[in-house]
Amino acid sequence: MMLRTQIYLPEEYHHELAIIARNLGVPKAVVIRKILKKALKNKEELTGGGNDLLALSKLKIKGGPKDLSAKLDSYLYG
Numbered sequence: 001m002m003l004r005t006q007i008y009l010p011e012e013y014h015h016e017l018a019i020i021a022r023n024l025g026v027p028k029a030v031v032i033r034k035i036l037k038k039a040l041k042n043k044e045e046l047t048g049g050g051n052d053l054l055a056l057s058k059l060k061i062k063g064g065p066k067d068l069s070a071k072l073d074s075y076l077y078g
Contacts, residue, residue, distance in 0.1 A: 017031055017032065
């Protein structure tokens with residue numbers, strides 16, 4: 001089942017989309033669906049995968065207050 005959706009695109013995207021569709025000989029809607037399908041397969045990349053803390057730990061930031069864990073609330077909320 002297909003559902004109709006209306007979106008607004010920047011002029012640049014619309015132009016690129018038209019070129020790709022023309023080169024492939026398919027409607028723009030087909031190109032959009034292919035792009036969305038590929039992007040949704042990689043949705044962890046789009047959403048960050050929910051591992052924000054893991055990403056922070058990979059930064060290996062050094063320094064900061066020595067009492068951070070004991071006084072976390074006061075540092076966060078004042």
